[in-house]
Amino acid sequence: MNVIAIDGPAASGKSSVAHLVAERLGWTFVNTGNMYRAMTWAILQRGVDPADSEGVARAAAEVSIDFDTANGQSTIRIDGRPPGPELTGDEVNKSVSIVAAVPAVRERLVASQRALAVLGPLVMEGRDIGTVVFPDAAFKFYIDASEEVRAARRRAQGHADSVGERDRLDTTRKTSPLVAAPDAIVIDSSHMTLPEVVEHVLAVLRGRGLASSSAW
Numbered sequence: 075m076n077v078i079a080i081d082g083p084a085a086s087g088k089s090s091v092a093h094l095v096a097e098r099l100g101w102t103f104v105n106t107g108n109m110y111r112a113m114t115w116a117i118l119q120r121g122v123d124p125a126d127s128e129g130v131a132r133a134a135a136e137v138s139i140d141f142d143t144a145n146g147q148s149t150i151r152i153d154g155r156p157p158g159p160e161l162t163g164d165e166v167n168k169s170v171s172i173v174a175a176v177p178a179v180r181e182r183l184v185a186s187q188r189a190l191a192v193l194g195p196l197v198m199e200g201r202d203i204g205t206v207v208f209p210d211a212a213f214k215f216y217i218d219a220s221e222e223v224r225a226a227r228r229r230a231q232g233h234a235d236s237v238g239e240r241d242r243l244d245t246t247r248k249t250s251p252l253v254a255a256p257d258a259i260v261i262d263s264s265h266m267t268l269p270e271v272v273e274h275v276l277a278v279l280r281g282r283g284l285a286s287s288s289a290w
Contacts, residue, residue, distance in 0.1 A: 076195035079204035082217035085224035092199035104148040106200035124169040131178035167235035175247035204255035216254035
């Protein structure tokens with residue numbers, strides 16, 4: 075299976091790592107976090123309270139949301155148009171973990187994520203890629219960092235959401251809780267630069283026999 079799974083909590087750096095690893099390999103980068111953000115934004119736009127799990131499930135079934143890949147990364151269209159910067163706004167940040175905990179939402183998006191595998195080799199980041207979406211992936215990583223470091227990163231990005239609360243919601247949900255896969259390589263990025271984490275991931279991939287290339 076040509077999938078590299080990269081999981082981890084909020085602000086661990088997993089998205090940036092996955093994106094750069096995909097570029098270095100020439101594979102397609104899939105940001106599943108944005109999929110859940112897109113669904114959350116669409117549900118909020120419909121005036122549904124994220125805490126109303128039944129209302130969220132009904133709205134999620136009605137949302138027109140399509141996923142594909144282009145220019146080396148995943149793409150999203152909500153109700154026929156690509157989303158904008160609203161996906162990273164504080165309103166979505168505060169609600170995405172709540173919406174993502176609804177089983178109907180996860181079922182729909184996990185199916186969409188698995189369907190992308192036919193489009194070619196993928197580097198896919200998220201919270202349950204190595205445990206639920208592609209449990210048989212040959213390469214699994216879990217990028218972590220201390221809560222203090224991750225909170226500082228969020229503040230530096232200009233966001234006010236609570237990393238600790240996101241962690242609590244993600245790790246305690248009944249459906250696909252955030253957890254490192256037993257066979258994942260765990261990397262603590264607390265005191266590492268982004269290039270250092272990327273190089274570490276690539277070194278592991280080379281050591282495990284992923285086709286080497288002078289390009290990376």
